[in-house]
Amino acid sequence: MQHSAHQDSFARDNLPPRSQWPEMIFTLPELHYPERLNCADHFIDRHLRQGLSDVTAIIGPDGATWSYADLASHVNRICNVLVGRLGLVPGNRVLLRAANTPMMVACYFAVLKAGGVVVASMPLLRAKELSFMITKAQISHALCDQRLVAEMDILPQDSRPAHRLTFHSLSEPAELEASMAEVPDVFTACDTAQDDVCLIGFTSGTTGVPKGTMHFHRDMLAICDTFSRHVLKPTATDLFLGSAPLAFTFGLGGSVLFPFHVGAAGLVLERTSPPDLMAAIAQFRPSILFTAPTTYRFMLARLGEADLSSLCKCVSAGEALPKATSDAWFEATGMRLIDGIGGTEMLHIFISAAGDDIRPGATGRAVPGFEAKVVDEDGNTLPSGVLGRLAVRGPTGCRYLADDRQAKFVQGGWNLTGDTYTMDEDGYFWYGARSDDMIVSSGYNIAGPEVEAALLQHEAVLECGVVGAPDAERGHVVRAYVVLRPGFSPSAELTAYLQKHVRDSVAPYKYPRQIEYLQILPRTETGKVQRFKLREMAAG
Ligand code: 3UK
Numbered sequence: 001m002q003h004s005a006h007q008d009s010f011a012r013d014n015l016p017p018r019s020q021w022p023e024m025i026f027t028l029p030e031l032h033y034p035e036r037l038n039c040a041d042h043f044i045d046r047h048l049r050q051g052l053s054d055v056t057a058i059i060g061p062d063g064a065t066w067s068y069a070d071l072a073s074h075v076n077r078i079c080n081v082l083v084g085r086l087g088l089v090p091g092n093r094v095l096l097r098a099a100n101t102p103m104m105v106a107c108y109f110a111v112l113k114a115g116g117v118v119v120a121s122m123p124l125l126r127a128k129e130l131s132f133m134i135t136k137a138q139i140s141h142a143l144c145d146q147r148l149v150a151e152m153d154i155l156p157q158d159s160r161p162a163h164r165l166t167f168h169s170l171s172e173p174a175e176l177e178a179s180m181a182e183v184p185d186v187f188t189a190c191d192t193a194q195d196d197v198c199l200i201g202f203t204s205g206t207t208g209v210p211k212g213t214m215h216f217h218r219d220m221l222a223i224c225d226t227f228s229r230h231v232l233k234p235t236a237t238d239l240f241l242g243s244a245p246l247a248f249t250f251g252l253g254g255s256v257l258f259p260f261h262v263g264a265a266g267l268v269l270e271r272t273s274p275p276d277l278m279a280a281i282a283q284f285r286p287s288i289l290f291t292a293p294t295t296y297r298f299m300l301a302r303l304g305e306a307d308l309s310s311l312c313k314c315v316s317a318g319e320a321l322p323k324a325t326s327d328a329w330f331e332a333t334g335m336r337l338i339d340g341i342g343g344t345e346m347l348h349i350f351i352s353a354a355g356d357d358i359r360p361g362a363t364g365r366a367v368p369g370f371e372a373k374v375v376d377e378d379g380n381t382l383p384s385g386v387l388g389r390l391a392v393r394g395p396t397g398c399r400y401l402a403d404d405r406q407a408k409f410v411q412g413g414w415n416l417t418g419d420t421y422t423m424d425e426d427g428y429f430w431y432g433a434r435s436d437d438m439i440v441s442s443g444y445n446i447a448g449p450e451v452e453a454a455l456l457q458h459e460a461v462l463e464c465g466v467v468g469a470p471d472a473e474r475g476h477v478v479r480a481y482v483v484l485r486p487g488f489s490p491s492a493e494l495t496a497y498l499q500k501h502v503r504d505s506v507a508p509y510k511y512p513r514q515i516e517y518l519q520i521l522p523r524t525e526t527g528k529v530q531r532f533k534l535r536e537m538a539a540g
Helices: 039-049 068-085 102-113 127-136 175-180 217-232 249-261 274-284 293-301 323-333 448-456 492-505 531-539
Strands: 056-059 065-067 093-097 117-121 139-145 163-167 197-202 212-216 239-242 265-267 288-291 313-316 338-342 349-352 371-375 388-393 414-423 429-434 438-441 444-447 461-471 475-484 514-517
Touching: 039 068, 039 102, 039 217, 039 249, 056 068, 065 068, 068 102, 068 175, 093 102, 093 127, 102 117, 102 139, 117 127, 127 139, 163 175, 197 217, 212 217, 217 249, 217 338, 217 349, 239 249, 239 274, 249 265, 249 288, 249 338, 274 293, 293 313, 293 323, 293 461, 313 323, 323 448, 371 414, 429 448, 438 461, 438 475, 444 448, 448 461, 448 475, 448 492, 461 531, 475 492, 475 531, 492 514
Parallel strands: 056 265, 093 117, 093 139, 117 197, 139 163, 239 265, 239 288, 288 313, 313 338, 475 514
Antiparallel strands: 056 065, 197 212, 338 349, 371 388, 388 414, 414 429, 438 444, 461 475
16 A cells, blocks of 8 residues: 555555455556546646647537646646635545536546545436435535536535535636636645545446445546557547446446547536437447447447447447347447446446457457356355356456445456356357346246347347246246337237247247337436346336
8 A cells, every 4th residue: 555645544444354355366467557547637737737728628518628628727727626715625525516517527637636536416416316415425625517416405414515615607707617717727736645535436327326436546547558558459449438427437448538648538418318329429420339239239220320330349238138139220220339337436438349350249258357156055166057146357356335235246256247148158258237137936036137138039029028927926027028029009909029039049038028118218328228127117
């Protein structure tokens, strides 16, 4: 452990005991970072020193273009406001609340550069959820988009951050911009240690109280030097577009860290519904796209409506990518989607494959720098072909902020993600299900996602979620919630066709005995089907 720059030692004090950390491995030379490391310097200031000041760093939704020099000057002014006016000291936690905008990116890097700890909130979070995060992470400062301030105004008195500034007002100059105009545009980066905490990322909390995952300055580089460098392989001329909010680390990597790592540009959008995304792709012509499988399916259904020909590499994560979606995208575009499993605890993607290495239907192989295996209940490594629990380790790993669930996620030095997988002889990992999404029916184990994948191969199915519905005789029966493509409507006949289709493509006992039709599936802001809601519906 290096000498910390944190004067406020809260984050360090609340790391789990060392004995409960996963083993961190640094097998690649590029993962050996200097002891003193401020990631904001690496992602922004380094480019100015290397003469890239005028290169575009960010493009905003309105087409606003910021060079690396523009970004640096915004970041420095915000640093001066945070430190000079709001008394931020290294180690303080700062809540960031905004959709993906250039100002949000500047605020993010300003907190990092000043040695603070970022806690970013999904734009849709309400006062109750914000209040939990603010209390749990003991947040002292908040920078909030003017348009999202309502939920901050109704926070209970005891969970209001001591200092708050709004920015990016549409009508009048907001507080932060007004203060920025009065301070210098130079700021010396806080001399942080590579293992100073710089980010507390809260999990989406679909299965309980959200957990705060702690990440170091070096972790922000490590995800670039593993997945991005070895699998994605972008260049400085790429334009990245990600649909996820920066508060979801999938979005942080895809929209900001990966482009900045190679001196490329990130396009950030406030509105990222599939039609918005398609319009932005046609307008700004990004070469790399990061979004969830569901978005690829929606885009496939409307492919004729926008010109997507600028895309060269498309990354899918957040949920399993069914082979049917991968194949349909390939047929329509000639491009294979790059699937990758990542997680908030690991910061980003740790199993993936790109280009000719892709085996459609498999997630991929352990990303260089990571090791992965499939283990049984006791942590013993299982032979290839046997379904078990996914275990992974690498340069990043799970360190929850003061949380007993640390001992569940990390066992014997490995991170257990809660997913079931098989590994084949060639080291490819094939997704089974979230361990809680296994359906036990008449004693058979049925993976919901496998039935979903089969249903998705049918032309009538746009989206589906498969769960167990309680059943007196069988314990549970397989129930599918199906969203139909335009042009199809629910009927007993269609249900029978879909059931036959599943029986013909996977083991017949897995077919959905019950099918219900929905207009949309319940999803999290991170694009995941909320199967617990479907389970509630099935139980009710
Ligand atoms: C599931 C996948 C199958 C899986 C994430 C990329 O999703 C991210 O983080 P979360 O903490 O969720 C993690 C869980 O989501 N999952 C994600 N990707 C895949 N399942 N195939 C996939 N390709 O259950 C995992 O345990 O929200 C993804 C980068 C950063 C992220 N935070």
